Structure formats: C-alpha cells, structure tokens
Amino acid sequence: MSFWLAVLRQVARNLRQTWPSQFMTLLTVSLSVLIFAFFYLVYMNMLGVGDKLGDDLRLIVYLEEEPGPEMQEQLRRKILAFDEVEQIRFISKAEAYQRFADQLGNDRDVLDDMPRDFLPASIEVVPLKNLRSLSQVKLFSDYLARLPGTLKVQYGQDWIERFYYFTRLLSIVVLLSGGLLIMTTVFMVSYTIRLTILGRQAELELLRLVGATNNYIRTPFLIEGVLQGILGSTVGIISLYTLFHWIKLRFSGPGILTIFEFSFFQGPTVATIIFISVLLCTVGSYLSMQKFLRI
Amino acid sequence: MSESNGAMIEMIKVSKIYQPDIRALSDVSVSIAQGEMFFLIGMSGAGKTTFLKLLCNMETPTNGLIEIAGRDIQKLRGKTLARMRQKIGVAYQDFKLLTDRTVAENIAISMEVSYKKPQHIKKRVRDLLDRLALADKHDAITGELSRGEQQRVALARAVANSPTLILVDEPTGNLDATTTRRVMDLLTKCNHSGATVIIATHDDSIYRDTQHRIMELRSGKLHLIREGLPQ
Numbered sequence A: 001m002s003f004w005l006a007v008l009r010q011v012a013r014n015l016r017q018t019w020p021s022q023f024m025t026l027l028t029v030s031l032s033v034l035i036f037a038f039f040y041l042v043y044m045n046m047l048g049v050g051d052k053l054g055d056d057l058r059l060i061v062y063l064e065e066e067p068g069p070e071m072q073e074q075l076r077r078k079i080l081a082f083d084e085v086e087q088i089r090f091i092s093k094a095e096a097y098q099r100f101a102d103q104l105g106n107d108r109d110v111l112d113d114m115p116r117d118f119l120p121a122s123i124e125v126v127p128l129k130n131l132r133s134l135s136q137v138k139l140f141s142d143y144l145a146r147l148p149g150t151l152k153v154q155y156g157q158d159w160i161e162r163f164y165y166f167t168r169l170l171s172i173v174v175l176l177s178g179g180l181l182i183m184t185t186v187f188m189v190s191y192t193i194r195l196t197i198l199g200r201q202a203e204l205e206l207l208r209l210v211g212a213t214n215n216y217i218r219t220p221f222l223i224e225g226v227l228q229g230i231l232g233s234t235v236g237i238i239s240l241y242t243l244f245h246w247i248k249l250r251f252s253g254p255g256i257l258t259i260f261e262f263s264f265f266q267g268p269t270v271a272t273i274i275f276i277s278v279l280l281c282t283v284g285s286y287l288s289m290q291k292f293l294r295i
Numbered sequence B: 001m002s003e004s005n006g007a008m009i010e011m012i013k014v015s016k017i018y019q020p021d022i023r024a025l026s027d028v029s030v031s032i033a034q035g036e037m038f039f040l041i042g043m044s045g046a047g048k049t050t051f052l053k054l055l056c057n058m059e060t061p062t063n064g065l066i067e068i069a070g071r072d073i074q075k076l077r078g079k080t081l082a083r084m085r086q087k088i089g090v091a092y093q094d095f096k097l098l099t100d101r102t103v104a105e106n107i108a109i110s111m112e113v114s115y116k117k118p119q120h121i122k123k124r125v126r127d128l129l130d131r132l133a134l135a136d137k138h139d140a141i142t143g144e145l146s147r148g149e150q151q152r153v154a155l156a157r158a159v160a161n162s163p164t165l166i167l168v169d170e171p172t173g174n175l176d177a178t179t180t181r182r183v184m185d186l187l188t189k190c191n192h193s194g195a196t197v198i199i200a201t202h203d204d205s206i207y208r209d210t211q212h213r214i215m216e217l218r219s220g221k222l223h224l225i226r227e228g229l230p231q
Ligand SMILES: Nc1ncnc2c1ncn2[C@@H]1O[C@H](COP(=O)(O)OP(=O)(O)OP(=O)(O)O)[C@@H](O)[C@H]1O
Pocket: B018, B019, B022, B023, B024, B042, B043, B044, B045, B046, B047, B048, B049, B050, B051, B093, B202
C-alpha cells in the first residue's frame, strides 16, 4: 500500500469518527473567513471610490496679492512644511482671467468691461492620494488659511473628509477581523485535532509499536488541517460572493450604489485568502501535534 | 536484517530496575541466533514480559547492552527505529488490540505501516485467520471476542508482516489443547521460514517435548534449562 493511500484512509477514518466537531470547526473557519472577507471587500471598494474622489480633490488658496518669485518660494516651503503634496501650482491674476474667459466661451464678451486683474491670484494644492493626507484635508485647509496673505481656502465638500475618516475606521475593522480570523482558525483547528489525538491515544501508541514512521502518524492530521483550510475558506468566499450578488440585485435602483461600480475580489485576492486560511489551519494542526503527539 | 556472526540478539549484562526499587532483571546475558526458536519460562513476576519489552524497545534497560541484528537498539531513533519495529512482530500479553475495530483491521495494521499492497493484505489476513480457526471472525468487532480469540488475533497481527524477529508473550494462556497446537504450528512455520521466535510462557505443554533451547528466569536471573539441538 502506498504512503498516500494509507494516509488518506486514516484521514477518512478520522473524519468519520469525529465529524460533529470537524463540522463545527469547518463552520467556524468559514464564518471567520466570511467576516474578514466581507469587511475587506467593503474596504477595497471604498478605496476604489476614494480614488475617484481623490482625482478631483484640490485645495485652492486665494491670495491677497500676486506673489513675486521669492514669495512663491516661501509659500511653497510653508505648504510643504505641513505635508508632502502631489502638486503646487501658482495661478496669476492674468491666468485666472484667461481661464475664466475660456470657461465662458462664447459669452466671454461680458468680461470686456472688467479689468484684467479683477480675479485674485491663487495657489492650487493637490494633496497626495493616500488615506493619511486625504483624511486630514480639513486640517490642511485650516493650516493654509492661516498662512499670511491668504484670503480664503476652498476645497471639495466636507463629506469627502468624512468619507476618508470612515475608510480609516474601516481599515481598523479589517485588521481586527483579520486578527479574529487568525485566532479562531488556529485555535479551533488545533482544538479539534487535539480531540482526535486524545480520542485515539491507544491507536497512535500501537502504530508506533508496530513501526509506523512519524510521517505516517503525523500526515493525516496535517491533511485534516489543510482540508479544513481549503473547505472553510472556499465556503466562506462562496457565501460572500452570493451575499454580494444578492445585495447588488437588491439595491440596483438609483442611489449611491449605482454611482460607483462595486466589484468582487480578483482571482489573486481570492487565492491569497484561501492560501492564508490553509496556512493558518496547518499551523493550528501542527501546534496540536507538537503538544499532544508524543513521538 | 542480517548479521555476519548469525546472532539475532545479543544481550550483555542487562539489568532493569523499575521505580522505585523493583529489580525485574539483573545482569542478564544471552545470545540468540538468527532463526532460533527460544523458550523463556519462569514463574509469574519473574520478568519474562520485561525481557520482551526490552527487546522491542518499549522499555529501556537500566544497565547493559542490547543489540538486535548487530545494532544497539537504544541508539535507534525516528525512521530507523520505525523500520526496525516493522521487522519485529510482538504478541503482547495484554494484546493491545483496537477493540472498536474489526479483526481484519487489527491484523492489517502491521502490514499497512509498511505499505503492503491491499490485495496482499487481504490474502494474508484470510490465510492467518484460517490457520488460527478464526475464519468466521473476519468482520467481528475485536472487543466482542473471547479472551482466547483475542489472543489469537494478537498473534496473527504479530506474524502478519513476516517479521524476522517474533516475540510472543504467553501465547496459549487461554487456549485449549487443539487450539494451542494450531498456534504452535503457526509459530513453527514462521520459524522454518527463517524468523527468530522467542516465546515467553509458563505453559509447560508447549515446551515439554521441544528440541529448542529453554531458559528460565528466576528472581531476575537467567538459567539454562535445556540446550537446543543443533539444527
Ligand atoms: N511498569 C512497571 N513498573 C513497576 N514494576 C513493574 C512494571 N512492570 C513490571 N514490573 C514488575 O517487574 C517484575 C517482573 O514483571 P514481568 O511483567 O516482567 O513478569 P512476568 O514474568 O511477565 O510475569 P507474568 O508471568 O505474570 O506475566 C514484577 O515484579 C512486576 O511487578
């Protein structure tokens, strides 16, 4: 009989003997994967939405007077003192006038009577597109408003900031549920395997006496862990996918969900989640064996 | 397992003291040749089981050297120890059967761990059950058998994997004369096909007329009762 055939027979026997606890473990693993993947999915989609919002986000600092080159350099240094930014652009009164005129298009003749410098000079600041800088847009704008010579600061709606604050909160939830996933899978799997080992002490002892190698005794338990990982994470992901589609169908009317395109995980992400679950379950079964299999 | 000088077992000044202070064996020295059949007798508590447990590495000697096929068994670890054990078949006095498994499964275990083919295992199990008059117990749950039946299942498991060394502890304690005959026939057959067989017993009916060496344990010491005839 080949090694693997013998090992698989052992696994089948284990599962038959301890299926109630095996089933509970499977359920726990699936649920943990589901919870984690759910929050992660929401988070990913939020990031996607954030990217779109971030594209349009810029702060416009209106200045009392047009800065000379030296003044521009000073302001630039002051801005960078707060945080790194994607871009800083100075717009002179003439440029502002030109832009406005371009925007008016055919109606530009209403400007004919206006002086060429009636619009204030300004600085356009484009913040970096990362969560940290985006979530402190308000702080940034307050800081800019306090710079000498500024009239006022304009930026996109308040809710952008709140949105990023929420995303940050969500990232904490993702981390927490990830921690939960690690704990439950490792502990549950090591717990069930401990049950199996303790329930079969006599048999494992006999196997050693008749000359079973360590691998012969150990591998079935490792396979059990791997199976728990594969099945548990697959069930978890499939449940999430079903949930995802249900929500999409259910709320496909007009509203925020239609403005933004929500998407499920890509293949590699799914593979990574499954791989990590398998790894965790294997660690769980390994821990149990280290403790309870006296070889 | 083969050794140039033909000794399967070398025991030199082996002592075993159980905690706290039970001297089960003291300074036992014996050499058992490959292919020999060897009877170890002695009163209850004389140390026969201890002797066998030392040989299969279930207990470690307090003192002395034990070599099997030229290898110090105390130095064996992991895979080498496992391989050595696959080559030693032991019928324990307390059987050590898995009582919730069938008879066939119990016998198969010793062959499964050395990856024998399933067809081979099936055939061998049937053959052994026939020889031991247990043919109808193939699928019986082992825990439900009588003591005498369990004893034969334990023996069948010990010899199933065709080991080169067979250790049997009290193989006939619960058996009638006819069944005892069958058990001894099986052991003799194993011995004829090359296995070294060591039988610990106080049943004088199985060693009374034997041509083989008999030694007796008395208060932990080994005494020669009968020299074996050269074969
Ligand atoms: N694990 C142990 N711990 C302590 N003492 C032990 C242990 N095993 C055996 N003994 C003692 O060692 C002595 C020898 O025991 P052993 O089992 O070898 O005798 P035996 O010859 O097999 O007896 P029997 O014919 O009744 O099976 C006995 O006095 C026994 O009480």
